[in-house]
Amino acid sequence: MTSETTLWHASAREEFGAGPLTRDMTVDLAVVGGGFTGCSAALEAARTGATVCLLEAEAIGHGGSGRNVGLVNAGLWLPPEALTAQMGQDAGLHLIHTLAGAPAQVFNLIAREGIDCEATCDGTLHLAHSAAGLRDVQDRHRQGVALGAPLQVLDAAETQRRVGSDRFCGALFDPRAGTIQPLSYVRGLARAAVAAGAALHTHSPVSALSRKGGDWVLSSQGHTVRARKVLMATNAYHLGLSDPFQPQFVPVNFCQFATAPLPDALRATILPQGEGCWDTALVMSSLRMDQAGRLILGGIGNGAGPVGGVHHAWAQRKLATLFPALKGQALHHGWSGRIAMTSDHIPKIVAFGPDALACFGYSGRGIGPGTVFGMQAAHALLTGDMESLPVRPVARHDERFTSTRALWYETGAGLIHATAARFST
Structure with a gap:
């Protein structure tokens, strides 16, 4: 296995190229972050005729959007009754019904924009x-x-x-659900946003953000972007900037491992109908097949961290336990990503200033919620209609003991993976 060779980069059919910010700009909406949330927001805003500038510190899909499992789910990890108990009946049901339609919105976007991302609606x-x-x-x-x-x-x-x-x-x-090639999807959103008139700039980290004369002013690459509205869409990959806003969450690592394309005989017996899967174990695992027939296994933990070898060995044992015919099967790709986990597992929208929103904390459900939150945040900022947002904006969101809790997740995953699948699943 090649260390941290992301399968999605190797198999992406969508390409997207954009350069750094090279001039000052004045726009209606500035977006920080080029993942599912940021790119869907830029696309939605540009399609309404707004002027848009998106700034991404790395490449489009560098963060969780390019490292995602690729499951397009309806809803959150929490079951409905837990959600309404925490949020209240009306707010909880609003979020539940909004996210119930998220897969349809994702697949409709893919069809409308012609995004080549291995989209399957097999559940x-x-x-x-x-x-x-x-x-x-x-x-x-x-x-x-x-x-x-x-x-x-x-x-x-x-x-x-x-x-x-x-x-x-x-x-x-x-x-209602399905699977996609996540990096191709986010690149396709970026391509569509540019076609609609948005300006997207990669390798353009925002070094300063301030309020001046009724507008927001963003500094990047020695240039400024002046915007009436601003959306922070960095989620678990927020870099550097802490004033006036920095999202608070527990960073949880998730690693994935992929085989080479399986022989037709094996491929016909493993996930033959193409569903993506995850299990009910305390330390969750995921399973899916891509269109080339590669079996992809995921689990909590940092595959590139100090105990990365433990996670790799677990993945090989796990595959052999689930599918004995795969015993000894080589893993050709392995990569990790960060999840922005909140204490209540509910995504957050923070109104951190006038005409400014931040969306984050999808707790491992980035594709559907990220797409919907981005689109609706762009609409809310441009129209002033905050009532239609998936969750009510708050002035701030605090998380306690984030480093300690992140260490607990990582240590627990390492210990369980060190012994799991030796004797059982």
């Missing part, structure tokens, strides 16, 4: 790794169908047929 499987996990997915099913979600509980036999492994007790199938 997802939430795999029950134990009897307790099966009770969990059954309860999620009960809560979801009560709100109109077209969910199905699959028994162990049907789950085995769909996955190609006998290691699960059942699964929750969501036909």
Whole structure:
């Protein structure tokens, strides 16, 4: 395995090139961050006729958007009743119904803009790794169908047929969801935003942001962008800038490993219907197949960190446990990304100043929520309609003990991966 060779860079069909900021600009909307949120916001704003400048410190999709698993899910990790208990009934239901339609919005954008990103609408499987996990997915099913979600509980036999492994007790199938090649998707959003009239600049970190004369002024590469409105869309990859705003979250690492394209005979038995999967284990794992037939396994932990070898060895054992025919299968790609986790696992929108919003904290659900939050944040900033946002903006969001909690996640994942799949899944 080549260290930190991102499969998505190797297989991306969409290309996007943009240079650094080279001149001063005055625009309606300035966006900081070139991931799902930032690029969907830039596209939405430009399509309404607004002038837009997006500044990305690295390349488009450098952060979590280019390292994502690629599952286009409906909703959050939290089941509906937990969400409404934390947010209140009206606010919780508003977010639930907004994100229920997120996969459709993603796939509609892909179709409208002709984004070549291996989009498949075959659904997802939430795999029950134990009897307790099966009770969990059954309860999620009960809560979801009560709100109109077209969910199905699959028994162990049907789950085995769909996955190609006998290691699960059942699964929750969501036909609204699907998979994409995430880097191609975000590059396609960027391409579409430029075609709509937005100016996108990469390798242009924002070194200063201040309010002057009723506008926001951003400094980058020795130039300034003056904007009526500003959207901070850096999520887990916020760099440097702390005044007037820096998002607070717990950074959680997630690593992924991919095989070479599997032989046709194996490919026909492993995830034959193409669903993306994740399981109910305390330290969650994900599974999916790309269009070339590469099997991709993900799990909590930093594959490039001090215990990266532990995660790599776990991935090989895990694949052999789930699919004995893959014992000894080489892993040709391995990479890691950061998740912005919030204490309540609910995304945040912070109104950190006049005509300024920041969206972050998707807690591992970046594609659907990131796209929807970006589009709606752009609309809210340009129209002043804050009521339609997925969550109510707050003046600030604080997280405590972020470093300690991040270490706890990383240490726990390392310990579990050091022993997991030696004896069981």
